[in-house]
Amino acid sequence: MTSEVSEPGSPSVLEISQLRVAYEGRTVVDGVSFRIQRGEIFGLLGPNGAGKTSTLSAIEGLVRPASGSLLVDGLDVEQQPLAVKALLKVQLQSSSFQDELSIQEIARLYAGLYGVKLSREQVRGNTRPVGLGDELGKKFKQLSGGQQQRLALYIATIHNPLLLLLDEPTAGLDPQSRRGLWRHIEELRAEGNSILLTTHSMEEAQAVCDRVAIIDHGKLLTEGRPSELINKHKDGPRVLSVAHGAPTLEDVFIGLTGSEIRD
Numbered sequence: 087m088t089s090e091v092s093e094p095g096s097p098s099v100l101e102i103s104q105l106r107v108a109y110e111g112r113t114v115v116d117g118v119s120f121r122i123q124r125g126e127i128f129g130l131l132g133p134n135g136a137g138k139t140s141t142l143s144a145i146e147g148l149v150r151p152a153s154g155s156l157l158v159d160g161l162d163v164e165q166q167p168l169a170v171k172a173l174l175k176v177q178l179q180s181s182s183f184q185d186e187l188s189i190q191e192i193a194r195l196y197a198g199l200y201g202v203k204l205s206r207e208q209v210r211g212n213t214r215p216v217g218l219g220d221e222l223g224k225k226f227k228q229l230s231g232g233q234q235q236r237l238a239l240y241i242a243t244i245h246n247p248l249l250l251l252l253d254e255p256t257a258g259l260d261p262q263s264r265r266g267l268w269r270h271i272e273e274l275r276a277e278g279n280s281i282l283l284t285t286h287s288m289e290e291a292q293a294v295c296d297r298v299a300i301i302d303h304g305k306l307l308t309e310g311r312p313s314e315l316i317n318k319h320k321d322g323p324r325v326l327s328v329a330h331g332a333p334t335l336e337d338v339f340i341g342l343t344g345s346e347i348r349d
């Protein structure tokens with residue numbers, strides 16, 4: 087695993103300080119702060135409604151924070167929105183493309199939108215790592231759910247963003263596709279990209295994330311490497327009461343956020 091690989095003195099890829107997001111006066115992100123360094127995979131974990139997507143929306147500039155600051159590579163999201171947009175890319179929970187277009191057409195359409203020149207051969211080569219290199223003529227509507235998600239990840243990385251935001255990138259995928267996506271995310275990290283992902287899978291968080299933060303009711307409860315969080319919280323009474331054997335990250339998560347089902 088790699089992390090904290092920024093040059094000394096270089097800005098964090100993402101620096102969130104005391105972020106507060108409110109909808110019609112109801113605060114759903116409440117004083118959240120964390121940083122992501124270059125070449126780091128950071129996982130934002132939390133139960134349904136915890137405020138994960140709202141945090142991503144604020145980074146993306148879709149939601150205006152009630153207060154706090156958001157810097158991407160040292161640039162203020164509110165003051166320099168266009169410059170920030172050029173540095174990041176978001177893959178939403180349910181990306182969907184035009185049904186009748188083929189993978190090849192979708193790839194070249196989005197490359198054109200980002201101002202990236204891609205030949206047919208380059209699309210073929212670039213889609214191989216996500217298992218789509220031999221499917222380029224297939225229409226979007228003919229792809230399986232896993233193929234659609236892998237295409238969405240490929241499209242999200244077409245212009246080599248500094249920071250990639252992935253909202254539940256592997257939800258609903260079979261284990262093979264999930265592993266394929268993990269591998270691809272790790273390759274992106276190895277190339278120096280930074281990734282902020284949300285997930286409900288503690289297995290995924292443990293497998294691919296260098297660091298994670300657990301949020302609930304809009305507040306950040308704890309942050310660190312998965313192994314650090316287990317060590318830090320493993321002897322807590324609430325964690326021990328839900329653990330079956332040696333405490334896992336999921337036990338820490340449930341111990342900190344409670345067992346009740348959320349809306």
Ligand SMILES: Nc1ncnc2c1ncn2[C@@H]1O[C@H](COP(=O)(O)OP(=O)(O)OP(=O)(O)O)[C@@H](O)[C@H]1O
Nearest residue numbers: 109110114132133134135136137138139140141284
């Ligand atoms: N556009 C909106 N207007 C009003 N309330 C919203 C809006 N978007 C989200 N919310 C509310 O804000 C809270 C946080 O939602 P958010 O989608 O950020 O949570 P989440 O952690 O991403 O949840 P999930 O795991 O279910 O995707 C929830 O109570 C949700 O109902």
